[in-house]
Amino acid sequence: MGNKAEAPGQISARLLDEVEQLRTSLESALEENARLMEDRDRLGRRVTQLSQDLQAARSAPPPAPPSLPSVEQGQAEEELRVAFEELQVLTEELEVANSSLQQANHELDSRVEERTRQIQEINDTLRATEDSLRTIADLVPDLLWRSDAAGHANWFNQRWCDYTGWDEEELKEEGWANALHPLDRASSLAAWAQAMAAGTVYQEQHRIRDAQGDYRWFLIRAEPMRDANGTILAWFAAATDMHEQRTAMEALQRSELRFRTLIEGMPQLVWRAVDSGQWTWSSPQWSAFTGQSEKASRSLGWLEMLHPDDRDHAMAAWTRAQQTGSLEIEGRIFNAQDRRYRHFRTRGVPVRSSESSLLEWLGTSTDVDDIVQLQAHQEVLVGELQHRTRNLMAVVQSVTARTLKGSHSLDHFAQCIRDRLDALARVQGLLSRRKGGLRVTFDALLREELSAHVPLDADGRGEHVTLTGPAGISLKSATVQTLALALHELATNAVKYGALSQPAGRLEVRWDIRRPASGECRLFVDWRERGVSELPAPGAEPKGGGYGRELIERALPYQLNAQTSYAVETDGVHCTIDVRVPSEDSEGGGR
Numbered sequence: 001m002g003n004k005a006e007a008p009g010q011i012s013a014r015l016l017d018e019v020e021q022l023r024t025s026l027e028s029a030l031e032e033n034a035r036l037m038e039d040r041d042r043l044g045r046r047v048t049q050l051s052q053d054l055q056a057a058r059s060a061p062p063p064a065p066p067s068l069p070s071v072e073q074g075q076a077e078e079e080l081r082v083a084f085e086e087l088q089v090l091t092e093e094l095e096v097a098n099s100s101l102q103q104a105n106h107e108l109d110s111r112v113e114e115r116t117r118q119i120q121e122i123n124d125t126l127r128a129t130e131d132s133l134r135t136i137a138d139l140v141p142d143l144l145w146r147s148d149a150a151g152h153a154n155w156f157n158q159r160w161c162d163y164t165g166w167d168e169e170e171l172k173e174e175g176w177a178n179a180l181h182p183l184d185r186a187s188s189l190a191a192w193a194q195a196m197a198a199g200t201v202y203q204e205q206h207r208i209r210d211a212q213g214d215y216r217w218f219l220i221r222a223e224p225m226r227d228a229n230g231t232i233l234a235w236f237a238a239a240t241d242m243h244e245q246r247t248a249m250e251a252l253q254r255s256e257l258r259f260r261t262l263i264e265g266m267p268q269l270v271w272r273a274v275d276s277g278q279w280t281w282s283s284p285q286w287s288a289f290t291g292q293s294e295k296a297s298r299s300l301g302w303l304e305m306l307h308p309d310d311r312d313h314a315m316a317a318w319t320r321a322q323q324t325g326s327l328e329i330e331g332r333i334f335n336a337q338d339r340r341y342r343h344f345r346t347r348g349v350p351v352r353s354s355e356s357s358l359l360e361w362l363g364t365s366t367d368v369d370d371i372v373q374l375q376a377h378q379e380v381l382v383g384e385l386q387h388r389t390r391n392l393m394a395v396v397q398s399v400t401a402r403t404l405k406g407s408h409s410l411d412h413f414a415q416c417i418r419d420r421l422d423a424l425a426r427v428q429g430l431l432s433r434r435k436g437g438l439r440v441t442f443d444a445l446l447r448e449e450l451s452a453h454v455p456l457d458a459d460g461r462g463e464h465v466t467l468t469g470p471a472g473i474s475l476k477s478a479t480v481q482t483l484a485l486a487l488h489e490l491a492t493n494a495v496k497y498g499a500l501s502q503p504a505g506r507l508e509v510r511w512d513i514r515r516p517a518s519g520e521c522r523l524f525v526d527w528r529e530r531g532v533s534e535l536p537a538p539g540a541e542p543k544g545g546g547y548g549r550e551l552i553e554r555a556l557p558y559q560l561n562a563q564t565s566y567a568v569e570t571d572g573v574h575c576t577i578d579v580r581v582p583s584e585d586s587e588g589g590g591r
Contacts, residue, residue, distance in 0.1 A: 036093060140157075140159070141159070141240075141241065142238045142239060142240050143156075143157065143159050143163060143208070143218070143238070143239035144156070144157040144236075144237070144238050144239075145160060145171070145176065146234055146235065146236050146237070147222075147234065147235040147237070148234055149231075149233060149234060149235075150196075151193075151196045152172075152173050152174075153172050153173060153175075154172060156171045156172070156176070160176070163208070164179050164208070164210065165211030166179070177189060179208050180206055180207065180208060180209075181206060181207035181208070183207075184207055185206075187204075187206075188204050188206045191204050192204075192222075196235070199224055199232060201223050202220070202222040202235075202237070203219070203221045203222075204219075204220050205217060205220070205242070206218065208239065217241075217243045217245075217246040217247070218240060218241055218242060218243075219239070219240045219242045220237060220238070220239045220240075221237065221240075222236065222237035222238075223235070223236060223237075263283050264284055264285070266283075266285070266364070267285075267366075267367070269285045269289060269333075269364065269366075270282070270283035270286070270362075270363070270364050270365075271283065271286065271297070271362075271364075272360055272361065272362055272363075273348070273360065273361040273363065274360055274361065275322055275358070275361075276319075277300060277303075277314070277315060277318035279297055279298050279299060279300075279301070280360065281294065281298070282294050282297040282302065286365075289333070289337075290305040290333060290334055290335070291334075291336030292304070292305055303315075305333055305334045306331050306332065306334075307331065307334075307341045309332075310331035310332055313329070313330075313331065314346075317329045321348065321361075325350055326347075326349060327346070327347060327348035327349075327361065327363060328345075328346070328347055329345075329347075330343070330344075330345055330346075331343075331344060331346065332344065333365065342367055342369035343367075343369040343371075344366060344369075345365070345366050346363060346364070346365040346366075347364060347366075348361045348362065348363025348364075349361070349362060349363070396421070404417075416547075419488070419492055420485065420488065423452075423485060423488035426448050426449065426452060426484070439474035439475055439476070439477070439582070440475050440477070440480045441471065442473045442475055442483075442511060442581075443467070443469065443470075443471045443472070445475065445484055446467065446509060446511075447467070449484060449487045449488055449491050450465060450467075450487075450491055453491050453492070453495045453500065454495065464499065464505055464506055464507060465506075465507045465508075465509075466506070466507070466508045467509050468508070468509070468510045468511075469510055469511035469512055470512060470513065473513060473581060474582050475523075475582075476581065476582060478560075479560055479579060482551075482560055483556070483560070483577075483579065485551060485555075486548070486551050486552050486555075486556060486577065489547060489549075489551055489552070490527055490552075490573070492548070493548055494507055498529045498532055498573055499529035499530060499531060499572050499573075500529075502531060502532060504531040504533075505529065505530065505531040505532055505572070506529070506531050507527075507528075507529055507530075508526075508528045508530070509526070509527050510528075511523060511524060511525045513581075514578075520580050520583075521581055521582065521583040522579065522580050522581065523577075523579050523580075523581045524576070524577075524578050525576065525578075525579075526574075526575075526576050527573070527574070527577075528572070528574050529571070529572030529574070530572050531572065532571055532573075552566050552575060553566050556577065556579070560579050561580065562579040562580075563576075563577075563578040563579075564576065
C-alpha cells in the first residue's frame with residue numbers, strides 16, 4: 001500500500017527538521033575546517049621557527065662558539081623536512097576540506113533554497129487552508145471559539161460576533177462570559193473551570209444574549225486538543241442553538257405535568273393499554289383503590305382485581321372493541337380498604353396517529369356502586385309503590401262502594417267520597433314526605449287529619465281540642481292508611497254532628513304506649529267527645545256514624561288485629577283503639 005498523504009502541517013514540520021539537520025552538519029564541517037586550519041597554522045609556525053634556526057646556524061661567523069655538531073644539524077634538517085612534508089599534507093587536506101566545504105555550502109544553499117521554496121508553498125497552502133477553515137467556521141450555524149491551555153479565549157468565529165453584536169476583541173479572554181444569562185453565569189463558569197482542571201470534556205446548557213438583548217438556550221461543548229505527550233495545547237468549543245428544542249421540551253413537560261395533575265385529580269381510575277387489553281400504565285388512583293402496584297397491573301395483571309365472575313366478560317368486551325373502536329365494561333373491582341368488590345363502569349377510546357394508525361387505548365373506570373345500589377333500592381321502591389298502589393286502589397274501591405251504599409243521594413255521595421279521598425291523599429302525602437326511611441308517627445297523623453277540619457297551633461291545641469300523648473310513636477306503613485281513615489271518620493263526624501259542631505263541645509284525644517304481658521308494643525288511643533247535645537235516642541244509629549263505626553269496629557280488628565270500642569255516651573262519642581306498633585328497638589323504615 002502507498003504512503004499516506006501528509007498534511008501541510010506535517011510537511012512543514014518535516015522540512016524544518018531537515019533544515020535543522022543540515023545546519024547542524026554545516027556547523028560540524030565548519031568546526032572541522034577550523035581545527036585543520038589551526039593545525040596548519042601551528043605547523044607553519046613550527047616550520048618558520050625551524051627555518052629561522054637553521055638559517056641562523058648556517059650564517060654564523062667562524063669565531064663564534066662552536067656550532068652544532070653535524071649530527072644535530074642533520075637532525076634539524078630532517079625535522080624541517082618532515083615538518084615541510086606534514087605542512088604539505090595538511091595543506092592538501094585543507095584544500096580538500098575547503099573544496100568539500102565549498103561543495104557542502106553550495107549543496108546547503110541549494111537545499112535551503114529548495115526547502116525555503118517548499119516552506120513558502122506550504123505556508124501559502126496553510127494560509128489558504130486557514131482562510132477556508134475560517135470561511136467554513138463562519139458559515140456553520142454554531143458559535144465557535146478557541147481558548148489556550150489556560151482557558152483564555154483567543155479566537156471566535158463571525159457567528160459569535162453577529163449573534164452578540166460584539167467584535168472579536170470584546171469577546172476575547174473572559175469577555176464572552178458577559179453574554180451569559182446572569183442566572184446561568186456562575187454555574188457555567190464553575191463547570192468550565194472544573195473541566196479545565198480535570199482535562200475533561202465540558203458540556204453545559206445555558207442562555208446567551210443576542211444583539212437585541214434577548215436570551216436563547218444553547219448547548220455548549222468544549223474538548224481539549226493535546227500533543228503527542230497528552231499535554232493540552234488548546235480548547236475548541238461550539239455552542240449549538242437549542243432554544244426551540246428546549247422551549248418545546250419545557251412546554252411538553254408542563255403539558256405532561258398538567259395532564260398528570262388532571263389524571264391524578266380525577267375520581268376515576270385511569271389506565272393506558274394496547275390491543276387485547278394489555279395495560280401499559282395505571283394511575284395512582286388504581287393502586288390506592290385496589291392495593292395493586294402500577295407495575296403489577298401491567299399486561300393482564302389488572303384482571304386479578306376484577307371479580308372472578310366478570311373476567312371473561314371483560315376480555316370478551318376487549319375482543320369486541322377491536323372491531324367497534326370503543327370499549328365498555330360493567331364489572332366489579334376489588335377495594336382494598338373495604339375488602340369487598342364495588343361496581344365500576346369502564347370505558348376506553350383508541351388514540352390514533354395523524355395517519356389513523358392505532359397508538360394505544362386510553363380509558364377510565366368509574367365507581368358506580370352507589371348508583372347500582374340506588375337502582376336496586378329503586379327497584380324495591382317501585383315494587384313497594386306498585387304494592388301500595390294496588391292496596392290503595394283496593395281501599396278506594398272499598399271506600400267508594402261503602403260510601404255509595406251509605407249515601408241517600410248523589411250529592412251526599414259526592415261530598416262523602418271527596419272527603420274520604422282527601423283523607424287518603426293526606427296520608428299518602430305523609431308517607432311520601434318521609435326522609436331516610438323514617439316511619440310516620442301517630443301524633444303527626446292525628447294532627448294532619450284534625451288540622452284539615454279545625455285550626456290547631458304548633459303544639460296541636462285548638463279552641464275545642466286537647467291532644468295529650470308522647471310524640472314520635474312510629475306506625476307501620478301498612479297501619480297508617482287504615483288508621484288514617486278511622487281518624488278521618490271520627491273527625492268528620494265530630495265536626496258535622498259531634499263535639500266540634502257545638503259551642504260547648506270538647507274533644508280530648510289521649511294516647512300512650514302500653515306493653516302487656518305478651519311483650520308487644522301497643523298504641524292505646526282514647527277518643528272522647530264531651531258537651532254534645534241532641535244525641536240520638538238509646539239504640540238509635542248516630543248521625544253519620546255508619547261507615548266510620550263499621551271501619552272502627554270491623555276493619556281495624558280484621559286488617560290490623562286491633563282491639564277497638566265505639567260507644568255513644570251521654571255527652572258524646574267515646575272510642576278506643578289498641579293496635580300493635582313497632583318497638584323502639586325494632587328496625588325503622590319498614591313498610
